[in-house]
Amino acid sequence: MSGGHRLGRLARAVRLVVLTIGAAVMLAPFIWGLAASFKPAAEIWSGSLRLLPESFHGWENYTAAFNRAPLGRFLVNGVIVCGGILIFQLIFAIPCAYALSKHRFAGRTVIFGAVLIGLLIPIHVTAIPLYLGFARLGLLNTYAALIAPFAISVFGIFLFRQFFAAIPDDLIAAARVDGFSEWAIIWRVVVPASWPAITAFAIFSVTSHWNDLFWPFIVIQSTDLAPPALGVVYFRRDESGVDFGPMMAATVIVTAPLVVAFLLAQRRFIDGITLSGVKG
Amino acid sequence: MASLEIDGVSKRYGDNLILDGVSVDVPDGAFLTLVGPSGCGKSTLLRILAGLELQDAGSLRIGGHEVSHLRPSRRDIAMVFQSYALYPHMTVAQNIAIPLILRRLPLWQRLPLMARLLPQARSTLARIDAEVQAAMEMLGLTSLAERRPVQLSGGQRQRVALGRALVRQPAVFLLDEPLSNLDAKLRVHMRSEIAQLHGRLGTTFVYVTHDQIEAMTMSTHVAVMMEGRLLQVATPSEIYADPADLRVAEFIGSPKINVLPARVGADGTLTGVGLPVSGSVAAAPGTAVQLGLRPEHLILRRGGGRGTVSAIEDTGPERFVSLVLDASDAPVVARVAPDHCAGLRVGDDVSLAVLPGKALVFDHAGARLGFDHPAMTPGEFDHVR
Ligand SMILES: Nc1ncnc2c1ncn2[C@@H]1O[C@H](COP(=O)(O)OP(=O)(O)O)[C@@H](O)[C@H]1O
Ligand SMILES: [Mg+2]
Numbered sequence: 001m002s003g004g005h006r007l008g009r010l011a012r013a014v015r016l017v018v019l020t021i022g023a024a025v026m027l028a029p030f031i032w033g034l035a036a037s038f039k040p041a042a043e044i045w046s047g048s049l050r051l052l053p054e055s056f057h058g059w060e061n062y063t064a065a066f067n068r069a070p071l072g073r074f075l076v077n078g079v080i081v082c083g084g085i086l087i088f089q090l091i092f093a094i095p096c097a098y099a100l101s102k103h104r105f106a107g108r109t110v111i112f113g114a115v116l117i118g119l120l121i122p123i124h125v126t127a128i129p130l131y132l133g134f135a136r137l138g139l140l141n142t143y144a145a146l147i148a149p150f151a152i153s154v155f156g157i158f159l160f161r162q163f164f165a166a167i168p169d170d171l172i173a174a175a176r177v178d179g180f181s182e183w184a185i186i187w188r189v190v191v192p193a194s195w196p197a198i199t200a201f202a203i204f205s206v207t208s209h210w211n212d213l214f215w216p217f218i219v220i221q222s223t224d225l226a227p228p229a230l231g232v233v234y235f236r237r238d239e240s241g242v243d244f245g246p247m248m249a250a251t252v253i254v255t256a257p258l259v260v261a262f263l264l265a266q267r268r269f270i271d272g273i274t275l276s277g278v279k280g
Numbered sequence: 281m282a283s284l285e286i287d288g289v290s291k292r293y294g295d296n297l298i299l300d301g302v303s304v305d306v307p308d309g310a311f312l313t314l315v316g317p318s319g320c321g322k323s324t325l326l327r328i329l330a331g332l333e334l335q336d337a338g339s340l341r342i343g344g345h346e347v348s349h350l351r352p353s354r355r356d357i358a359m360v361f362q363s364y365a366l367y368p369h370m371t372v373a374q375n376i377a378i379p380l381i382l383r384r385l386p387l388w389q390r391l392p393l394m395a396r397l398l399p400q401a402r403s404t405l406a407r408i409d410a411e412v413q414a415a416m417e418m419l420g421l422t423s424l425a426e427r428r429p430v431q432l433s434g435g436q437r438q439r440v441a442l443g444r445a446l447v448r449q450p451a452v453f454l455l456d457e458p459l460s461n462l463d464a465k466l467r468v469h470m471r472s473e474i475a476q477l478h479g480r481l482g483t484t485f486v487y488v489t490h491d492q493i494e495a496m497t498m499s500t501h502v503a504v505m506m507e508g509r510l511l512q513v514a515t516p517s518e519i520y521a522d523p524a525d526l527r528v529a530e531f532i533g534s535p536k537i538n539v540l541p542a543r544v545g546a547d548g549t550l551t552g553v554g555l556p557v558s559g560s561v562a563a564a565p566g567t568a569v570q571l572g573l574r575p576e577h578l579i580l581r582r583g584g585g586r587g588t589v590s591a592i593e594d595t596g597p598e599r600f601v602s603l604v605l606d607a608s609d610a611p612v613v614a615r616v617a618p619d620h621c622a623g624l625r626v627g628d629d630v631s632l633a634v635l636p637g638k639a640l641v642f643d644h645a646g647a648r649l650g651f652d653h654p655a656m657t658p659g660e661f662d663h664v665r
Contacts (some may be wrong), residue, residue: 020362062387110457118367120388168363168365170361170362170363170364170365171363171365171367173330173332173352173359174359174361174365174366174367174444175362175367176331176332176351176352176353177330177332177352177353177357177358177359177379178353178378178379178382178444179329179353179379179382180353180382184382190366190368192368193369
C-alpha cells in the first residue's frame, strides 16, 4: 500500500520535472529577452550567460524604446485591428455555427465540408490573390486591409459548431416555444451558454493577430498603421545598427498586454478547450 | 382552455414512416395521455403539436382553430421537456418570467435601460413579477427564486419547468415524459401533483409517457400508440377492461395479460384452451383465435389436474402464481389473494377457471372479437372468492 503510494509520488515528481524542463525551454527566450531589456548593450554582447544585469540599464532602454518609435501607436493599432477582427469573426461565426449545428437544411453537409477544407488552407496560399484584390480596390495600407481577410474564421465556425452541438436540442426547442426569435436564441440562449468557447476562441484569435507579422508586412507601409509585431520590425529597421536593449524593451512592452489578458482569462480558456461547462 | 383535434397526422423521417395517420379529438379540459413503447412516435407527435416539427399530412386544431401554419410561440401552448430544458444562465425567477417578458414587452422595451425608464414597461414588469411570484408559491419555489438550475435537485428543476409552462396560462399544456428523470418515490409524488395541477387549472393537458401506471392514474383519456398508429383512445378503465386490440391489452396491465391460443368450436364456444371458458365467439367455426385472460380474472383451485404450479411471487398484498397448463403447455400467471393460496407450493397440481364475462377474445391479427357469455349463476364461485 505504502509502496504504491511512494511510486505515485515518484511518478508525480518525474512528471513535475519533465514539465518544468519543458516550461523552462519554452520560456527561456522570453526570460532572456526580458533580462536583456534591462541590460546595457555591452553586457548583452559580453557572451556570459548571466540573467541579472550587472549595471541596471532598464530605464534607459525603456525610455529609448518609447522615444525612438511610436510604441503607443503600435499598441493602439493592435487593439483596433485585433478588436475589429474578433468582433467580425464572432458576428459571422456564431450564427453560422448555430445554423450548422441546430438547423437541418439542404446543403448543410456540403457547407460544413467547405468549412473543414477551409481549415486546411493557410493564409500564405491566399495571400497573393488577396493582395492583388486589395490593390485593385485601393485598400492597401488601410485598417480594412488588415481586418477584412480575417473577418470570417473557419476555425471559429468549426470550434463553435462543435461546442453548440453539445447544447441540448430541447433547450433550443424550449426557447422557440417561449417566444425567442432565432436571432434571440443565438444571442440570448446559445451565447450565454458558450462563454468558455467564446473566450477560448477570442484568445486564439487575438494572440495570432497581435503577433502576426506576415500579413501586415505585405499590406502596410505606413508606420501609423503598423500593428505591434510589424512595429517592432520598423523599430529595428529605422536604427543604424541593432540596439538590442531598447528593442527588447519594445518587445516586452508589445507582449505584455497579451500575457496579462491570458492570465485573466486563463480559467475560461482551459474550460473552453476541454469543451465542458455547458450542461445545466 | 381549448379542445384539441388532431386529424390524420403523418410524418416521415427519410424512408421511415414515424406517424401514420394519427387522429384524436379531446374536449376542453381533458387530460390526454399518449402512452406506448419507446420509439413509437409519441415525442414526434407532441413536437408536431408544439410546432417544433412540421407534419407531412394532416391538420391540428386548438379550440377549433387550425394551428399547423403557426410558429410554436403563436400556438398558445406551453411545453415541459423531459430534460427540463431550463436556461442555465438564468435564475429560477428569470426562467419562469421569460415567456411572459417575451410576450408582453416589445423588443425595444426589453433593453435593460428602457425597462427602468419607461413607466409603462415598469408596470408591465411589476405585473409579470407578481405572476411569477404566484407561480413560484404554488410550486413551492419561493425560497429558490435566485438559484440557478445547476444548484437545484431534479425534482426542483421539474417544478421550475412546470412553473415556466403554467405562468403562460396556455390553452394546452404539452408534457413529454416529465417524470422519467426522477427517482421512483419522487415520481409518484409528482404524479399526483401534476394531476392536482390539472384539476386546479382545468386546462387541456397532453401528456406523453411510456409508463402505463402514469397513463392509468392521471388521465381522463388514454391514447395507446404503437409503431406510429393510435390503437385505441378511451378512458383508462375502458382501455383496461375493453381493449380494442391485443397489443393494447398486452401493454396495459401488470403482470401482463395471459394469451392462450384457442379455436372456435361448432357452436361458437372456445376449444383447445385447457380450461373451461363459457360463452360464444362471433366468428366462423374452426377459426384460430387468441384468448386474453387478465391474471386477476383467473380462479385457482387445488387439484383437478389441469396444470402445475411453476413459481410463486409474493408481493405482500397479493401473490402471482405462475403455472403451466397441461393441455397447451402455455405459461399462465394468476393473481391471487394470499388467503386463497396459503400453503400452495411449486409443483402442486391445480385447476383454473375464468371469472364469467372477463375473457377477451382476439383474432389472429389481434383485433378484438365479440364474445357473448351467459349470465353468472349465483353461488357458482362462492367457494373461491
Ligand atoms: N429528427 C429525427 N430524424 C430522424 N428520425 C427521427 C427524428 N426524431 C425521431 N426520429 C425517429 O422517430 C422514431 C420515433 O421517435 P420519438 O417520437 O422520439 O419516439 P418516442 O418519444 O415514442 O420514444 C424513432 O425511431 C426515432 O429514431
Ligand atoms: Mg420520447
